[in-house]
Amino acid sequence: MSGIGRPAGRRGVGGLAEGIGFCFRGLGWVSRHPRWWVFGLIPALIALVLYALALVWLGTHATDVAAWATPFADDWGWRDGFRTLVGVMIFVAGLALAVLTFTAVTLVIGDPFYEKLSERVEEDLGGLPGGGDLPFWSSLFRSIRDSLVTLWWVLLFSVPLFVLGFVPVVGQTVVPVVGAFVSGFFLTVELTALAMERRGLRRKERFALLRSNLSVSLGFGVPLFLAFLVPLVSVVAMPGAVAGAAMLVRMRLAPAPAPKDQAQGDQASGGQAPGGQARDTRPA
Structure with missing residues (x-):
């Protein structure tokens, strides 16, 4: 693991390429472990059905919802056409909301699944880091809370971007690019949460770490966001995204503490190396 403990410093095109590389590493890992890929499909399939x-x-009820939302149009002669238009807008808004929230909801549903998958990736890379473990319910409630906070930030950026989308030229060129970068960053926030929580990092610390490695974070999240826009791709690729996020945190973003078994052994021996010398437990 030569990348462990590497300081945040690679930026620009190199950082973007490195982030993209972790996307392919994650997909490569699940392709070599098909049983874990199938295991990781379960929560995404549940979310897809819902x-x-x-x-x-x-x-099928968009017109009824539109009629309920526009009681002021009851006496209009052209109310049917108006409510049909409103119904279409409601459905489009619901579809857009589904795209924005699918990953967050899938991660909440799949928290125990993706926790096991992420742990398995780290075990395959040398062992789980010591510390940062939480009881299941605490972890679940924290995941829900963090997902809601992240969704709030996404909406905070998405609403003005949606309005700017109606501006000629800018709305068709700059806004989609900025929107993809914003969504990609927050997708990285969501996907890396498991591995970062395993290291005892809380939400503010995670945001700060990802912002300080912005090009790598965007290089990882933006391609996944664009891929997830294609129907069913988010379901098939989600296990690889979770695996890639675990690798990204372990090998690039955060130094891995000593694995659990090593940490327990150090604690039992009083933190001393053979010969009575103090053992250096700092990350390599």
Whole structure:
């Protein structure tokens, strides 16, 4: 693990390329471990079914929802056409919200699944880091809370970008690019949360670490965000994204503390190396 403990310093094109590399590393890992890939598909499939049912219901009841939302149009002679237009807008808004929230909801549903998958990746790379473990329910509630905070930040950026999208030229060129970068960054925030929490890093610390490695974070998150826009790709690629995020944190973003078994052995021996000398437990 030559990358462990490497200071944040690679920026620009090199950082983007490095982040993209971790996308392919994660996909390569699950391709070599198909059982874990299938295991990681379960929560994404559950979320897909739930979203599909919700969108089908919205599609078949959009006009009724529009009528409920526009009681002021009851006496309009052209209310049917107006409410049809409003219904279409409601469905499009619901579809956009589904795209924005699918990953966050999948990660909440799949927290125990992706925790095991992320742990398995780290074990394969040399062992789990010591410390940072939380009880299941504490971890779940923290995951839900952090996902809601992240969603708030996404909406905070998305709303003005949506408005700017109506500006001629800028709305068709600059806004989509900025939107992809913003969404890609927050996708990296979501995907790396498991491995960072394993190292005892809280939300503010995680945000700071990702901002200080912005080009790498964007290089990892933006391609995944663009790929996840394609139907079903987010389901198939989610296990690889989780694996790649674990590698990104371990090998690039945060030095890995001593594995659990080594840390326990050090504690039992009083932190001393053979011969009675103090053992250096700092990351390599």
